[in-house]
Amino acid sequence: MSNKPGNFNPEIHVTDYRKEFEAKRVTRDCLISIDGRKTESLNGKWHFYADPIEYLLRGGWYKESRYDDQGREKPCDYDFEAMEEIKVPATWNTERPELFLYENMGVYFRTFRYKQHEEGERVFLHFEGVAYRAYVFLNGECIAMHDGASTPFSVEVTGKLKDVNRILVGVDAKRQDDRVPMTNTDWFNYGGIYRDVYFVRTPGTFLKDWFLRLVPGSGYSEIALDFSVDGSKSGEALLTIEELGIKEKVRYEDGIGSAVIKAKPELWSPESPKLYDVSLSIDGDELSDKIGFREFKVDGNRILLNGNEVFMKGICVHEDDVYLGKSTNECIIRETIRTVKEELHGVFLRLAHYPHTRLFSKIADEMGVMLWEEIPVYWSIAFGNEKTYKDAENQIGELIKRDKNRASVVIWSVGNENPDTDDRFAFMSNLASYVRSVDPTRAVSAACLVDEVGEKIDDRLADKLDIIGVNEYYGWYNPDFSKLGRVLKNSNPSKPVIITEVGAGARAGNHGPSDMLWTEEFQEALYMKQVKEIGACPFIKGVSPWILYDFRAQRRFNHYQEGFNRKGLIDADKKTKKLAFKVLSDFYKTK
Ligand code: GCU
Numbered sequence: 001m002s003n004k005p006g007n008f009n010p011e012i013h014v015t016d017y018r019k020e021f022e023a024k025r026v027t028r029d030c031l032i033s034i035d036g037r038k039t040e041s042l043n044g045k046w047h048f049y050a051d052p053i054e055y056l057l058r059g060g061w062y063k064e065s066r067y068d069d070q071g072r073e074k075p076c077d078y079d080f081e082a083m084e085e086i087k088v089p090a091t092w093n094t095e096r097p098e099l100f101l102y103e104n105m106g107v108y109f110r111t112f113r114y115k116q117h118e119e120g121e122r123v124f125l126h127f128e129g130v131a132y133r134a135y136v137f138l139n140g141e142c143i144a145m146h147d148g149a150s151t152p153f154s155v156e157v158t159g160k161l162k163d164v165n166r167i168l169v170g171v172d173a174k175r176q177d178d179r180v181p182m183t184n185t186d187w188f189n190y191g192g193i194y195r196d197v198y199f200v201r202t203p204g205t206f207l208k209d210w211f212l213r214l215v216p217g218s219g220y221s222e223i224a225l226d227f228s229v230d231g232s233k234s235g236e237a238l239l240t241i242e243e244l245g246i247k248e249k250v251r252y253e254d255g256i257g258s259a260v261i262k263a264k265p266e267l268w269s270p271e272s273p274k275l276y277d278v279s280l281s282i283d284g285d286e287l288s289d290k291i292g293f294r295e296f297k298v299d300g301n302r303i304l305l306n307g308n309e310v311f312m313k314g315i316c317v318h319e320d321d322v323y324l325g326k327s328t329n330e331c332i333i334r335e336t337i338r339t340v341k342e343e344l345h346g347v348f349l350r351l352a353h354y355p356h357t358r359l360f361s362k363i364a365d366e367m368g369v370m371l372w373e374e375i376p377v378y379w380s381i382a383f384g385n386e387k388t389y390k391d392a393e394n395q396i397g398e399l400i401k402r403d404k405n406r407a408s409v410v411i412w413s414v415g416n417e418n419p420d421t422d423d424r425f426a427f428m429s430n431l432a433s434y435v436r437s438v439d440p441t442r443a444v445s446a447a448c449l450v451d452e453v454g455e456k457i458d459d460r461l462a463d464k465l466d467i468i469g470v471n472e473y474y475g476w477y478n479p480d481f482s483k484l485g486r487v488l489k490n491s492n493p494s495k496p497v498i499i500t501e502v503g504a505g506a507r508a509g510n511h512g513p514s515d516m517l518w519t520e521e522f523q524e525a526l527y528m529k530q531v532k533e534i535g536a537c538p539f540i541k542g543v544s545p546w547i548l549y550d551f552r553a554q555r556r557f558n559h560y561q562e563g564f565n566r567k568g569l570i571d572a573d574k575k576t577k578k579l580a581f582k583v584l585s586d587f588y589k590t591k
Pocket of ligand 1: 186353416417471501546565567
């Protein structure tokens with residue numbers, strides 16, 4: 001019996017319609033550097049409709065074939081030009097009230113004109129962030145499929161363009177247990193093309209990627225360059241750092257070049273965030289950036305920045321805004337960093353729980369804070385699923401490709417609060433090895449949980465980490481605060497520990513006795529007890545309390561929360577400070 005009976009109608013009977021697009025999957029290997037490149041924006045108004053049964057794919061609407069093979073017009077159920085407009089970049093949840101809780105597919109459409117500028121030029125579409133899966137169609141053809149809500153992807157479209165081009169993007173925001181993150185998260189699942197979209201032209205042979213950094217252990221006197229060239233396979237590049245008197249020619253063969261160059265740069269630090277104007281050029285192409293040079297390393301159980309021991313005075317922050325959802329902007333980022341540096345007296349931000357916009361680390365380089373960046377291997381990921389591992393590895397690979405020239409980024413994190421199972425141990429050990437293979441210049445960490453039975457810090461993943469992150473909520477989720485003292489006394493980690501989460505909920509403006517949950521006084525009193533214990537523990541070398549701002553979460557519904565996680569030191573308005581803010585600020589002033 002054929003599995004396609006005579007009455008099989010693909011439009012209504014097909015079920016495995018997504019399969020064909022797997023062949024168009026784009027990964028970190030397709031990502032091109034846009035550092036210093038002229039880009040042409042595709043931001044602005046796109047047409048949009050919600051497509052919960054994914055007829056863009058299931059019904060082949062992306063082909064826009066309005067006539068049968070006899071040339072007779074067919075009744076089509078779509079008319080992309082007639083769909084209502086939506087802003088790009090933005091999350092549809094904050095743009096359309098009726099889509100606030102919509103977690104399925106949204107379809108974006110626009111046209112754009114193309115005119116060749118240079119003979120032999122190559123053209124790429126570049127998306128900075130599309131949550132979660134993107135199916136990209138150009139003039140009726142699928143050109144890309146990408147997984148990962150928070151990392152960029154590029155796709156080459158050379159030779160596929162006309163004078164006027166039609167682009168459709170199906171954005172699937174579904175939570176799925178085999179995705180990264182999976183269905184259960186304590187943050188809001190926004191959907192959409194929520195970061196910039198660019199059109200990028202390059203010469204036929206162009207600089208695809210580069211990595212420039214201080215050579216660890218070189219006594220701050222050598223910088224290393226690795227770069228890749230797409231197109232002609234051998235030639236000569238020129239690295240220019242005027243302020244250091246560097247004009248270094250570097251050969252490349254088989255598309256790869258590297259060099260180690262003597263240099264004594266002024267070192268980057270939060271106190272003195274020195275950046276150099278750098279350019280790398282080959283015949284006809286150039287990348288440029290502002291790059292800082294510093295050495296961040298672990299020595300025994302100390303954390304050193306440029307050879308000086310540092311206490312990582314930090315705070316966590318989500319990419320979440322009442323009005324912008326998961327989109328953000330320069331003003332919000334600058335105010336966040338200013339608040340942390342100047343008012344909280346911090347030097348460190350944990351960008352939870354996924355890669356934030358590339359703009360954050362660019363501004364952090366300039367303003368001077370250190371960053372922990374992570375991928376959302378969060379809670380119970382499908383650790384035994386090879387596809388899930390590939391997704392996680394690709395997301396951290398795209399993150400590292402994007403931010404590896406950022407001095408502010410000092411820690412890559414491979415996960416958060418994961419159960420200590422064998423599958424998880426293998427999954428995250430492999431991730432840690434992968435991270436070190438592509439970037440040996442930063443620390444690898446993860447936010448682990450306390451062994452509550454043994455009452456100690458004892459996650460076997462610590463063997464694979466440079467810094468042990470530990471989340472603990474004694475005095476909140478575990479009302480027995482005294483347990484913290486026992487856990488610290490029972491623990492003897494051989495590596496530095498950062499308390500990567502600690503805190504309590506409080507509604508701004510809700511006051512009462514310090515033993516009453518959800519009051520500012522309760523949160524304040526807990527912070528006083530916590531900073532006392534943390535400050536007195538010799539192996540704790542940093543803390544990033546949970547969290548700077550209240551943020552949307554789809555499991556926080558009591559009358560204090562009203563759809564927000566209220567552990568912020570500042571209300572979701574990003575202005576109203578709670579009493580506990582000063583406790584942490586005073587503590588950091590002493591460190
Ligand atoms: C966990 C988790 C956070 C969560 C926080 C909380 O530690 O890592 O994502 O928001 O606890 O419960 O508020």
